[in-house]
Amino acid sequence: MVEMSDKHYLVECHPLMRVVVTAAVGLEIKRGEYVVLRFKGCEDIGYVRGLTDDPQAKAIAISKAAPEDLAKRKEARQWEQEALASFLELLAKHNLSMKVVDVHAWVDRNKIAFYFLSEHRLDFRKLHKEIGILLGCRVVIKQIGIRDHARLIGGLGPCGRPLCCTAFLTELRPISLRTARRQNLYVNPEKISGMCGRLLCCLRFEDEIYPSPCLKNDAKSKVPDEEDWDEGFTSHDEADS
Incomplete structure (x- = not known):
């Protein structure tokens, strides 16, 4: 039985197959390297995307990939x-x-x-x-769904960076319009949709940084009208620029 270290890594064997792995004791691996994985009675080779805090390791990196691998x-x-x-x-x-x-x-x-x-x-x-x-x-x-297909193809988001689903997300969770409203975003489908035509993935993981008090009443959480912008309403995008 292979002894495992306490470090966990995100390894990509395929754009639609990213697994959390732990390295065998004594094996030092770095981001950008290829490693040999063993899991569920099979072996594969994957690209190390980096460390992860996900504790649920599903595979073991038994060695770095040699030329013959x-x-x-x-x-x-x-x-x-x-x-x-x-x-x-x-x-x-x-x-x-x-x-x-x-x-x-x-x-x-x-x-x-x-x-x-x-x-x-x-x-x-x-x-x-x-x-x-x-x-x-x-x-x-x-x-697979349309969002998985976008991950497979890859591309750039409206922010100019690589798609979140392609770059680092391990799973694609459902996102609702309520999430956009909670962040005081103007709910225009073209503005808050990604390449896949679904709501932007970043709406979900950025939602955690928004304070919950904004949900206390409808007046604070409603989408602002055009006149609100003229009266000095500041969006999060403007505040960050």
């Missing part, structure tokens, strides 16, 4: 495309309205994940069984 990773990427071609053939056979957007194979090829978009819930049990038999490994077929 990176070579295996490259081979796994090539095998992904072969597996994807087989998957698409079976998809056409079962006539499922599924848009496959990406695929990720673990470096040991014991597991592979197919990510897709669809407007409906699909029954793909027969497809899952057939592709599993054909590839001879564990298969995950996962439906």
